[in-house]
Amino acid sequence: MPDDLSMSLPALPPTEEIAALVAAKLNLEGPLLPILHELQETYGYIPENALGIMAEALNITRAEVHGVVSFYHDFRSRPAGRHVIKICRAEACQAMGGAALGAAVLERLGVEWHGTTPDGAITIEPIYCLGLCACGPAAMVDGRLIGRATFETVIEPIGERVK
Amino acid sequence: MKFYVPRDAAAKALGADAVAAEIGRLAQARGLDIEIVRNGSRGMMWLEPLVEVDREEGRVGYGPVMPGDVAAILDGSAQSLGPVEEIPFFAKQNRLTFARVGLIDPLSLAEYEENGGLIGLRRALGMSGEEITREVTESGLRGRGGAGFPAGIKWETVRKAEADRKYIVCNADEGDSGTFADRMLLEGDPFCLIEGMVIAGLAVGAKKGFVYMRSEYPDAIEVLDLSLKVAREAGLIGRSVLGSGQAFDLEMRVGAGAYVCGEETSLLNSLEGKRGVVRAKPPLPALEGLFGKPTVVNNLLTLGSIPIIMAKGAAFYASFGLGHSKGTMPIQIAGNVKYGGLFETAFGMPLGELVHDVAGGTATGRPVKAVQVGGPLGAYFAPEQFDTPFGYEEFDGAGGLIGHAGIVVFDDSADMLGMARFAMEFCAVESCGKCTPCRIGAVRGVETIDRIAAGEAEAVPLLEDLCEVMKDGSLCALGGFTPYPVLSALRLFPEEFGRAKEAAE
Ligand SMILES: Cc1cc2nc3c(=O)[nH]c(=O)nc-3n(C[C@H](O)[C@H](O)[C@H](O)COP(=O)(O)O)c2cc1C
Numbered sequence: 092m093p094d095d096l097s098m099s100l101p102a103l104p105p106t107e108e109i110a111a112l113v114a115a116k117l118n119l120e121g122p123l124l125p126i127l128h129e130l131q132e133t134y135g136y137i138p139e140n141a142l143g144i145m146a147e148a149l150n151i152t153r154a155e156v157h158g159v160v161s162f163y164h165d166f167r168s169r170p171a172g173r174h175v176i177k178i179c180r181a182e183a184c185q186a187m188g189g190a191a192l193g194a195a196v197l198e199r200l201g202v203e204w205h206g207t208t209p210d211g212a213i214t215i216e217p218i219y220c221l222g223l224c225a226c227g228p229a230a231m232v233d234g235r236l237i238g239r240a241t242f243e244t245v246i247e248p249i250g251e252r253v254k
Numbered sequence: 255m256k257f258y259v260p261r262d263a264a265a266k267a268l269g270a271d272a273v274a275a276e277i278g279r280l281a282q283a284r285g286l287d288i289e290i291v292r293n294g295s296r297g298m299m300w301l302e303p304l305v306e307v308d309r310e311e312g313r314v315g316y317g318p319v320m321p322g323d324v325a326a327i328l329d330g331s332a333q334s335l336g337p338v339e340e341i342p343f344f345a346k347q348n349r350l351t352f353a354r355v356g357l358i359d360p361l362s363l364a365e366y367e368e369n370g371g372l373i374g375l376r377r378a379l380g381m382s383g384e385e386i387t388r389e390v391t392e393s394g395l396r397g398r399g400g401a402g403f404p405a406g407i408k409w410e411t412v413r414k415a416e417a418d419r420k421y422i423v424c425n426a427d428e429g430d431s432g433t434f435a436d437r438m439l440l441e442g443d444p445f446c447l448i449e450g451m452v453i454a455g456l457a458v459g460a461k462k463g464f465v466y467m468r469s470e471y472p473d474a475i476e477v478l479d480l481s482l483k484v485a486r487e488a489g490l491i492g493r494s495v496l497g498s499g500q501a502f503d504l505e506m507r508v509g510a511g512a513y514v515c516g517e518e519t520s521l522l523n524s525l526e527g528k529r530g531v532v533r534a535k536p537p538l539p540a541l542e543g544l545f546g547k548p549t550v551v552n553n554l555l556t557l558g559s560i561p562i563i564m565a566k567g568a569a570f571y572a573s574f575g576l577g578h579s580k581g582t583m584p585i586q587i588a589g590n591v592k593y594g595g596l597f598e599t600a601f602g603m604p605l606g607e608l609v610h611d612v613a614g615g616t617a618t619g620r621p622v623k624a625v626q627v628g629g630p631l632g633a634y635f636a637p638e639q640f641d642t643p644f645g646y647e648e649f650d651g652a653g654g655l656i657g658h659a660g661i662v663v664f665d666d667s668a669d670m671l672g673m674a675r676f677a678m679e680f681c682a683v684e685s686c687g688k689c690t691p692c693r694i695g696a697v698r699g700v701e702t703i704d705r706i707a708a709g710e711a712e713a714v715p716l717l718e719d720l721c722e723v724m725k726d727g728s729l730c731a732l733g734g735f736t737p738y739p740v741l742s743a744l745r746l747f748p749e750e751f752g753r754a755k756e757a758a759e
Pocket residue numbers: 396397398399400401402403425426427428429430513514515516517518519551552553554556557730731732
């Protein structure tokens with residue numbers, strides 16, 4: 092996932108805290124994905140120092156853990172902006188003008204897909220189907236679903252000034 | 255007075271929560287004694303948020319409802335749609351798998367039972383695994399995830415396999431654009447899936463099941479999570495299913511945004527905590543699946559059809575349908591349509607009837623140009639092919655596939671070269687990277703289509719060659735079927751690829 096290099100990384104969370112989150116899931120069959128979801132939920136991204144902790148706990152290499160993290164679109168290696176806009180790019184939404192909606196939002200924010208505005212306010216991501224295909228175009232803004240989305244309904248929920 | 259306001263994700267995306275809140279607020283202000291049930295969606299998305307009111311003389315519907323309409327509904331002065339079951343889109347269906355969706359409170363096990371739930375499981379508890387499996391085989395039920403493999407035959411392989419552990423895995427990754435039936439069934443009737451999985455466990459001798467959910471479905475995740483708690487407390491799952499002494503437990507897992515993880519072997523790797531790369535087959539997951547153990551991997555709709563089959567018998571289910579496509583299919587009508595949503599019907603309805611009569615043509619009112627059936631790996635169909643009956647073999651014969659039964663309609667403004675390019679681009683983004691034809695082929699496909707778009711019609715044969723290589727050489731249907739939308743767009747609309755119509759035929 093391309094990152095916005097202008098954003099600096101926050102301080103890494105304490106090792107013991109991460110280790111505790113990891114340990115709490117070790118009784119599951121196939122615990123790595125649940126662990127990664129938990130980390131991302133807690134910190135908003137997968138902290139660099141968590142890789143080694145997971146590797147050790149699961150008895151696999153750090154490279155293997157990195158391989159898993161980087162495989163999945165959902166996991167971030169650095170935090171997203173304060174708001175996240177996801178716009179569906181898939182076919183059914185395209186049939187209802189989804190591509191134009193995506194283009195308009197990108198243009199207004201002045202970023203590319205996966206980009207974050209320079210003030211760190213908004214990250215915009217493509218998503219491929221939210222299951223709202225009979226009321227497209229669809230979007231998700233800070234976890235809230237929007238059907239028959241328009242430029243206004245996508246931007247509106249974000250309280251911050253959109254330049 | 256009882257109000258029904260769907261908790262379905264699509265209804266919420268169109269404002270159902272605000273409507274429910276307004277009903278509560280106004281009722282309180284007026285001192286009315288009301289109950290609000292958050293049901294599933296009836297599947298008529300153009301009417302969402304669809305509110306139903308029961309004034310003790312049957313339920314009547316209103317929709318689409320905005321918060322400002324609530325006062326008139328409370329007064330009884332709002333124009334109603336009448337009983338929802340009588341709306342033509344609904345009345346024309348054969349709701350077997352979706353019988354309870356929209357009708358009941360999804361989290362009430364009591365309502366589930368009052369409406370036909372658990373009859374199938376109770377019957378299965380008195381049968382041997384072999385008998386249950388035979389019933390499923392005789393029903394003719396085929397996999398609803400795309401490949402259409404007979405469910406009973408898969409179960410029989412797992413049942414016969416010798417192992418200390420076996421698993422049931424529900425594929426709820428539902429990645430295809432234009433599909434939302436898995437989501438709607440889960441959000442509207444989660445116990446139906448749970449019952450189906452318990453029966454599958456009894457049939458093959460598995461004591462553990464996983465539901466692999468896509469992360470793009472937060473509402474379905476919430477409903478499944480809540481329903482698993484209810485099911486465990488009621489003894490529907492756990493150490494002794496309904497007091498039978500037979501164990502079966504279920505766990506939910508959430509994917510992480512990879513389309514390819516809907517492919518069953520990639521899904522199994524993902525569940526094991528690995529990269530979601532595709533495994534070569536054989537070995538079949540039925541013999542060496544999750545953690546190397548015999549595993550049933552079935553689509554959510556396949557498993558969700560089991561309770562009705564066990565309750566009413568194989569012959570009842572098999573009496574619906576056409577040829578080798580037995581039973582009903584929850585068809586999802588999406589994209590640019592006037593009346594979109596979920597339409598469960600016996601196999602056999604011609605595509606054109608679905609698009610024109612059921613869905614009422616396009617939302618924009620313009621002519622239909624093409625429809626894509628079966629998700630991003632499905633072929634485009636033009637109106638000339640609208641007599642094709644909705645069935646596995648029938649669609650195969652017409653150069654397409656039904657997949658997970660999503661129909662995406664496009665009007666005449668659609669850019670078909672652009673859609674072909676998107677198919678290749680999607681494959682490139684989502685390829686697991688294991689095989690070259692898919693990983694590299696898709697990237698070359700995008701480049702080749704860009705050359706054609708720039709006026710280089712000579713690149714068309716190159717695109718056709720590339721598609722052949724992807725079809726023949728890919729490890730799974732991601733690379734193998736991406737040529738379907740690409741080549742069908744090229745065949746149906748050659749002029750958009752810089753070719754005269756005859757030249758392509
Ligand atoms: C790229 C790809 C994506 C797939 N996505 C899904 C999916 O989201 N849901 C699903 O049930 N099957 C999906 N399948 C089909 C599964 O591999 C498998 O055939 C299915 O889960 C078996 O269950 P069934 O027999 O009940 O259909 C996909 C296949 C491929 C190649």
